[in-house]
Amino acid sequence: MTATGTPSRTPAPVALALPAGVGSLTTRPLTVGDAAAVTALVARCEQHDVGTVLIEEADIVGDWQRPACDLATQSVGVLDGERLVAYAEVYRGRWADAAVDPDHRGRGIGTALSRWTRRVAARDGGVVVGQPVPGDSPGERLLDSLGYRCLWTSWVLEVPAGSAIEPQPIPQGYIVREPRDEADLRAAWAVNEDAFLEWSDRERASFEEWAATVSMRPGYEGWQLRLMVDRDDEVVGMAFVIVSSGCAYVDKLAVRRDERHKGLARALLVDAFEVGRAHGGERSELSTDSRTGALGLYEKVGMQVTSVWRHWAADVMLASRP
Known part of the structure; x- marks a missing residue:
């Protein structure tokens, strides 16, 4: 594949030239x-x-x-x-x-x-x-010295174990449910991609790319993908939660543009945390970055920044x- 995703001949591997003095690596x-x-x-x-x-x-x-x-x-x-x-x-x-x-x-x-x-x-x-790379880390200092530039900042936020998650009622006319079939998965993918491409500089991910890290992810179960649907059972929002080592991590969260400012994103977030806790996630985490403007939303539900990462590029x- 080329950077634009078009088919091409298999490229030749690029050799890694290690520096002198690294021994028998x-x-x-x-x-x-x-x-x-x-x-x-x-x-x-x-x-x-x-x-x-x-x-x-x-x-x-x-x-x-x-x-x-x-x-x-x-x-x-x-x-x-x-x-x-x-x-x-x-x-x-x-x-x-x-x-x-x-x-x-x-x-x-x-x-x-x-x-x-x-x-x-x-x-x-x-x-x-x-x-x-983690902020203020050796990796960050190395990339800075090599001529890379910081494009955006990301934060990992947490609701500590034992802390209450502020409730957020689901607005009237909407419900949160699990996906039932591939059509639901594709609807969630479309909502997710449409929302993230409003601010991301990446290309649109295909459904197959998205599914590889969601419904095809090792250990996936239907309860992990939370769908916000309207009166017509149309998917207008989605969240994907992963539970690992006692942590419920919300990996994806998106609401369709025309359905925002109704409290749907916050309701999805709280629902994802709650279902994550029900499946062993005593503490709750997610990450966001400076391109989204969503940091305030997460702080309003009691989340605290635990680490800072920066995207460095050259x-x-x-x-x-x-």
Whole structure:
């Protein structure tokens, strides 16, 4: 796939040039069998950089099963023997993820991964490539030093365990229910994509891409997808909640433009938190960023910021620099 999603010949893999002095480290493309190793690596980095683990293996698997994901040409792993100590991937020539084990930082591996992501993005027709990193972290300082720029700020917010969630009655004429069939899933996808594309600079995700991280996500059950429907049973809002390690995380929340300012988003949010608690999520989390203007909505239901992330990006033309 090119950055615009049009079919193309399978591109040649881009080699990762590791710096001198890293010893016997080896590199290779990732495979689906590496999902657990990547999860463990990212978890070590999150624990070190923000003091908590946010990732779970289903996040990785969901991303990797998207139709346009090709690990053979869009990913690279760095190994110390059999142990994965760093990795990077680039999706659709724009969206990068990379991490270096805290024990292997300061050796130039992160810089090499940055150069690799820009080369992959350039190969795939990208213009800008970037990724989120924890605020005030070594990763942020590295990207800043490499000429990246901060495009937006994200916040992870939490309702702590034991804290009351302020009720929000569902407006008259609406109900919240689970999806019944694929038509409901497609309606939720359309509402989600329409809402996020009002402010996001990404392309429209296909239904298959969206479903890979929602209804096809490992462990998915129907109660996780909350649909706000009107008197005609038409989907006008949606929320997707994931429960993991005692946390109910609202991964997606959207309301159709013409149905806003009625309290539907807040009602969906409270419903998602409540159903998450009913399925073992003692505390509740979500994230938002500075492009949405939604921070105030979440603070009004008693959520508190627990970590700050920033999306740093660079022009892929930097890949040609030494």
